Amino acid sequence: MQDLVNQLVSERNLYYHHNIVPGHTKVKVNWKKTLLLAAFHHVSFNETRSYLFYFSREYFGVFETNGKKLQGDAALIPWEYITEFKVKKGRAEDALTFVYQGKKFEMQLSRVMRGQPWVSENIENLEENNFYCGNRYSE
Numbered sequence: 001m002q003d004l005v006n007q008l009v010s011e012r013n014l015y016y017h018h019n020i021v022p023g024h025t026k027v028k029v030n031w032k033k034t035l036l037l038a039a040f041h042h043v044s045f046n047e048t049r050s051y052l053f054y055f056s057r058e059y060f061g062v063f064e065t066n067g068k069k070l071q072g073d074a075a076l077i078p079w080e081y082i083t084e085f086k087v088k089k090g091r092a093e094d095a096l097t098f099v100y101q102g103k104k105f106e107m108q109l110s111r112v113m114r115g116q117p118w119v120s121e122n123i124e125n126l127e128e129n130n131f132y133c134g135n136r137y138s139e
Contacts, residue, residue: 023050024110
């Protein structure tokens with residue numbers, strides 16, 4: 001995972017100082033459908049997509065990854081275009097909600113990852129430097 005962070009910083013020419021954390025889309029499970037369709041082996045939740053989230057004074061970045069390489073969606077969004085930004089702390093993951101171009105995005109930020117001590121260090125750095133406030137919002 002640290003290799004992906006290094007790749008992102010190098011390819012995008014980003015400033016890196018413990019300001020990138022992994023996460024994923026919020027998983028929504030329809031338990032009624034899951035129970036009803038279990039015998040038919042249908043999937044009843046949305047596919048989870050993994051991301052690296054980048055925080056700087058100027059930008060909030062969202063970069064999709066498959067765990068081994070960067071792929072798919074990528075955006076470096078100036079803070080002034082994000083109209084809402086909230087982080088609710090959890091034990092293993094934090095809930096991240098932001099609104100961009102009128103669309104609400106719900107994500108999960110990983111607070112810890114086995115074998116990846118840098119993740120916790122980066123989360124602590126973001127909290128200490130008020131990046132969880134989106135540089136404008138606090139909760």
